[in-house]
Amino acid sequence: MSRSIRLAVSAALTFLVLGPAFAQTKKETPRNYGVGHAISTEQIAGWDIDVRPDGQGAPPGRGSVKDGEKVYMDKCAACHGEFGESAGRWPQLAQGKGTLASHDPVKTVGSYYAHLSSVLDYIRRAMPFGDAQSLTNDELYAVTAYVLNLNDIVDDKFVLSKDTWGKVKMPNEGGFFDDDREKTEKAFWNPNPCMKDCRGPVKVTGRARAVDVTPDEKTQKRGVE
């Protein structure tokens, strides 16, 4: 092959390889519409309340189990019960260990939650119910510590803060795994599902009327406008 042909081939190859890549890069440069405006660190801080399992986002402050008991009794016990056992149908916070594989699993902070941050982040943003984001950081740490104590995860003298964050071990930490339906439920993918004589005799084994928990819908109507 002559030098000039080699150069030509090489140039063509270069174009084939790099040409489209260049074109793509250019096309993918996102357009900046100049809409939306900059935001200050202070403005972000007021809303930036999320906390991750590794403690990133946890606010400054600290709270003891002892202080948490007072906050809990004042602001939480009416719904969740004095011992986290739940008053009525509000979420139960404590007990339930060893029930997850049973017929009646009881999902609580102690039996089900895998991360301390899930508890603290949720209390911080949503509790007390109806008075959200009203707790001080110290109250937040204290009441979280108390809920952990109700579940025997920390002792009575425990003080929760960024410094002690890593000492909390959630009992069900290893209880979760990522969605695996595409593997474990592979049998549900079937290009030719059965159309004729697909199963044996059909028997009715349960009836909603026998259970009888359906609301009376005649009592629910649109109001007069």
Place this chain on the structure above:
Amino acid sequence: MTDAIDKWRSTRRRFLAGAAGLAAAGGAGARADNAKNLPPNIANWTRQLGAGVGTRAYGNPSKYENDVIRRTVPWLTATPESSVSFTPLHQLDGIITPNGLCFERHHAGIAEVDPGDYRLMLHGLVNKPLVFTLDELKRLPRINRIYFLECAANSGMEWRGAQLNGCQYTHGMVHCVQYTGVSLKLLLEQAGLKPGAKWLMAEGGDAAAMNRSIPLSKALDDCMVAYRMNGEMLRPEQGYPARLVAPGWEGNVWVKWLRRLKVGDQPWFTREETSKYTDLLADGKARQFTFVMDAKSVITSPSPQAAVKQKGFNVITGLAWSGRGIIKRVDISLDGGRNWRTARIDGPVFDKACVRFYYEFEWNGEELLLQSRAMDDSGYVQPTKDALRKIRGVNSIYHNNGIQTWALRADGEVENVEVN
């Protein structure tokens, strides 16, 4: 809980007694004809002027349709502010759900956001943190998409067998509307993603500040920030003035009253993706991040709240949807799943949207066990409830997409039943 169920049992008995009386008088729910309105007589509405324009500045359905409403199951939850109401699927047709009938699921009531004070914050692993007003969102290029939205807990009360007698209650945590808004990819591009960005946290502005983690791959694929549904601004119940749209994924991810998007390098493991919206299996382990809603269908009529009124020619209809793509086929069984025939899909068929199916047939008063079975373009076939239970047990609460059975009785009444 037991008290609540007992209370409803007695109410239900009174209702059934009343319904039996109606049936004896000539058809459940049928209104008596008024001969004055029938030919050869001329009805009042044909003689008299009706109300003028503007008397119904925002129109409502006919007063005769006042039973077409979202309904609740009060014993399900401790309080109406953190609860659910159900779409009356049995009274609707086509694929679009009217805005006022879209099911509700709130965690701290309906936030009433002043649109002038609405802000969407976008920060975290981005080059330039940004905040958008509602007017600014509306100045960005718009897209229109029709998608279904199904709560992960739809049919969640049915894991252990037939419980609620009506497809409004068993399947009514789904709706399908057209969204108008901004592509989430476009929004993220305005801020510019930093290296290492892999996840996105969406947070609501309600008193639960509901937050969920979403893989960035999904956010950049087909998610949007929507501010309109079916042409008009979002209803407060659906997140006015802006919500996240995560096509095909469980409703909880579609954060309403969206106030903040934060980009990060790992998921947050929020309460709503750990303690809730995880699928507990029989062995006590739980699946997490089960975002996709698998293919599902239900016959909406006949159904327990929509009895068959006449023998002879009748229409079976229902809805099918899949979070994995496009519904390719829906089959119908009249004998509890022994034999199947393919239903007729009518109306538009969109990716990750509801489709409407029909099966017309002659009913001679024989007892039937009606089922529908959806298939999507990934090849997924809606499984039986028992097939699901075999893999998952009965404690999952979420993601129950099993085949529903309705028993049509000789008197035309329909019941939610479980078959072997």
